Amino acid sequence: MSVKVIVATKNQGKIREIKSIFNFDNWEILTMKEEGLDPEIVEDGKTFEENSIIKVRTVREEYLKQKPQDYVNYDKVYIFADDSGLEVDALNKEPGVLSARYMGEDTSYHIKNQNIIDRLEGVKEEDRTARFVCSIAAIDMEGNETVVRETMEGYIGYKEAGENGFGYDPIFMLPEYGLTSAEISMEEKNKISHRGKALRKMMEVLLNKSDK
Numbered sequence: 001m002s003v004k005v006i007v008a009t010k011n012q013g014k015i016r017e018i019k020s021i022f023n024f025d026n027w028e029i030l031t032m033k034e035e036g037l038d039p040e041i042v043e044d045g046k047t048f049e050e051n052s053i054i055k056v057r058t059v060r061e062e063y064l065k066q067k068p069q070d071y072v073n074y075d076k077v078y079i080f081a082d083d084s085g086l087e088v089d090a091l092n093k094e095p096g097v098l099s100a101r102y103m104g105e106d107t108s109y110h111i112k113n114q115n116i117i118d119r120l121e122g123v124k125e126e127d128r129t130a131r132f133v134c135s136i137a138a139i140d141m142e143g144n145e146t147v148v149r150e151t152m153e154g155y156i157g158y159k160e161a162g163e164n165g166f167g168y169d170p171i172f173m174l175p176e177y178g179l180t181s182a183e184i185s186m187e188e189k190n191k192i193s194h195r196g197k198a199l200r201k202m203m204e205v206l207l208n209k210s211d212k
Contacts, residue, residue: 001210003074005028006080007029007080007081017195022203028074036066037063037066043097048149053139053145053147056137063079077140080136081136084134085099086132088116091119109168116171117159132168134194135147148198152181160180164182164186166182
């Protein structure tokens, strides 16, 4: 069964992670750019799930408009998209769906991280709970949609630490390690991360559907 997956991202790190999980000889995994697609995507959803669905619907529409006959060359074509972010319980789950745009897209994460730490000044460790959330949506050419959600639980530390991560990783403490998610190896992080778990769940769902 030949399958094409077009991922609504330009992030090669995400592509590598998807390829490592959907590691099948007959699965072709491409970014939007590699497929020649660059639609305007307006992420105005109120939840991670809504934003991931907005992305796949937009890219599917553009793909069918630009390449209306391409999908017939495959047994299945999917559009994948994820939306992810950080929820801090003591901050009313901010930055949430605005994680990438929190304090402005061009603001460095060093500044964003310090802002979160400052806002939690005086808050005890047990009340600094937080999680990374990832919603992944998939849509096929018939318009059938699948959405999964996974989290990585932890709490907000008191200072940045670690060089292996990006974004909010340096302030996100993992209780089982006593380290931030920027201090553990990428291999270890992929085993427990919100995105890694969501991708593995999506793989199970899609493979289960294809067997029926």
